[in-house]
């Protein structure tokens with residue numbers, strides 16, 4: 516295991532569930548498959564830059580809190596650092612570092628000219644007022660002002676953040692540099708240069724990858740039974756698009772539990788219900804209450820974890836009854852669970868492919884901004900779909916050529932392209 520010597524601030528979590536250690540293990544597997552030099556592996560195992568800042572905030576009550584804000588920049592070999600910003604109580608530097616590394620492989624796999632980064636603040640956004648969240652976001656941005664920028668590092672939404680936070684970041688950055696800089700973030704509102712289709716993009720990408728994987732088994736989306744953990748930006752968009760395509764969404768959940776219906780849930784009605792119930796779905800009818808643990812082990816064609824890391828573990832992998840697990844979240848399946856699922860013949864569609872629709876449309880947003888020419892949603896969706904289907908096919912071909920699972924196939928493509936770029940730039944022999 517490679518020592519992450521630049522991540523000294525926290526004691527490692529137990530190895531089997533530490534997201535950073537797991538990301539390094541997958542990287543090591545890819546490096547072995549590609550016969551990469553150990554020195555190169557060591558370079559790729561370390562983030563290039565790790566920034567932790569204090570984010571003081573005066574709460575509405577007058578109390579002052581100091582939060583820890585992170586931004587980890589893993590690689591900028593292919594272009595500006597790129598990746599979302601997460602607001603969640605479980606955010607740690609090691610988690611953010613793992614997610615930054617995944618962004619590097621994801622962008623390389625999709626063939627988009629970005630590096631990888633991720634940011635986050637350990638906070639529960641539901642416990643802060645909008646005014647407090649705005650002050651937190653603006654202070655975090657000011658603290659990172661020298662580390663971000665349209666040619667340097669471009670944040671985007673992740674768990675707990677949305678177009679609203681991106682607008683605050685864009686405004687704070689712009690005020691600091693003295694002119695409007697829409698390109699400092701993606702996933703921003705359309706009124707300030709956001710792209711049509713970005714909000715649904717990750718869920719749309721998940722739908723495309725699931726459709727392709729079912730088609731490879733001779734199955735259609737129509738009538739497919741699907742369970743989705745997480746009903747936020749990604750989970751709810753995927754649920755709606757899959758439902759509209761004729762799939763039967765038999766269960767969905769949020770952090771406080773889920774809803775099940777053997778006949779399939781009315782996803783539009785559920786979205787409307789969540790919108791007026793502080794994003795919660797409990798009490799929705801028709802449907803029965805179900806726990807998150809139960810949802811993960813339902814008999815279905817496709818299980819879509821679209822919330823946090825480490826949801827399918829050694830403890831529950833043997834109970835999973837889906838034929839396909841589509842990783843809409845980043846790292847929802849642990850290393851050991853992945854082995855168990857593969858051994859049982861369950862196809863795991865890896866995160867760096869399955870949830871790449873978001874960063875693809877972020878890239879399309881950046882392209883539109885740079886060219887001052889904005890597209891209609893059909894064009895955005897069309898361009899995104901072409902990139903997603905192309906990447907999916909490449910992963911399938913690589914898996915067949917190397918006789919490896921889809922995750923290792925995706926990693927060898929992403930990591931291999933970074934290794935090639937390092938070599939071509941003369942940075943590594």
Ligand SMILES: NC(=O)C1=CN([C@@H]2O[C@H](COP(=O)(O)OP(=O)(O)OC[C@H]3O[C@@H](n4cnc5c(N)ncnc54)[C@H](O)[C@@H]3O)[C@@H](O)[C@H]2O)C=CC1
Pocket residue numbers: 599672673674675676717744745746747748749750768769770771807821822823824843844845870871873874
């Ligand atoms: N927003 C984006 O464009 C992208 C997001 N992702 C990944 O997708 C996942 C979800 O992100 P978003 O939908 O943006 O977040 P979000 O904050 O919009 O929604 C998260 C959802 O997960 C639920 N949740 C939280 N803790 C849970 C738990 N313990 N069990 C079950 N559900 C739980 C929440 O209640 C909420 O419904 C994350 O892993 C994120 O990194 C990946 C690529 C892009």
Ligand SMILES: O=C(O)CCC(=O)C(=O)O
Pocket residue numbers: 597598599600618621669670671672673701702845870871873874875877
């Ligand atoms: O849209 C982006 O730039 C990043 C999305 C993201 O954070 C992710 O793919 O995990």
